[in-house]
Amino acid sequence: MSYSSAVKDELVLKMDEARHCRIAELAAILSFFGRLSYEEQDEVTIINKEKEPLLEIVTENEAVLRKCFTLIKKTFNIEAEVYFRYKNGTDKVDDHLRIKSGLEGKRILEGTKLAVKAGTPCFLDFTSRTVLQADCCRRAFIRGAFLCVGSISDPRKGYHFELVCPTKEKAVLLQEMMASFHIFARVVARKKSFITYVKEGSQIVDLLAVMGASVSLMNLENIRIVKEMRNSVNRQVNCETANLNKTISASLNQVEDIRLIEARLGFENLSEPLAQLAVLRLSYPEASLKELGDMSKPQIGKSGVNHRLRKLSMIADELRHR
């Protein structure tokens, strides 16, 4: 299962307690998938005596349809009807939701502050944003929009969150809703759609928190931690390179000390082990302490080498202060 559908599976089950939040989430779904049908209705089930257009929710996303059904039932106490219709020119059946009574549909639109705008008979738009005023309701609205038209890329591959909107107005509205939570999305036109998108990992984490996807958020954070660890391993490698540079600069100091001893005291006045190490260090300025120990006869350990080098450095210091 893709990361995106895992997030949706989690969010589709989330049902807000407060009526205002449910209205906001329902408004999001209706603003993307809601339609007013003016077609002649001749089926027996229709009780459309009022000659009002019927409210339909049209989407292939069954989970969203089910959530919409529940939201309408719980919020307005209206039973939506699942109805089937043949997909254009095929024998494949699609199911949609329809509010059987035009007046009931009207009540839902009034509650969600949605209406058909002149010139765009297919879309429902807000007549006022009163249902989006509270923080909790804006969260629900963003969640509803994500369920309808959102996707998140697999965080192991990269960070990308987007909402594909049919109009610029809807894309900008979502951008504004996100900005109220300090999430700064961009809007870009793509073919016939407008995309509201976010590309920053930490902002996507914030979005998951805003929508209430706590399980998906934890999964994303785990992936982010693993990525972070990989980066820190890289940093450590860089750090080891820095240590290597330190070793080299230490070696240069040692060489300087040994040259001083050679000039002022002569190696013949050193003890045999110190003289041997002094010669080795001069011949191999880039060798590590362990390598110097391996070359010594008899072989000595790293700490032995370190001890002798310190002695050489002390002798050099004494010579300097004489």
Ligand SMILES: [Zn+2]
């Ligand atoms: Zn609310």
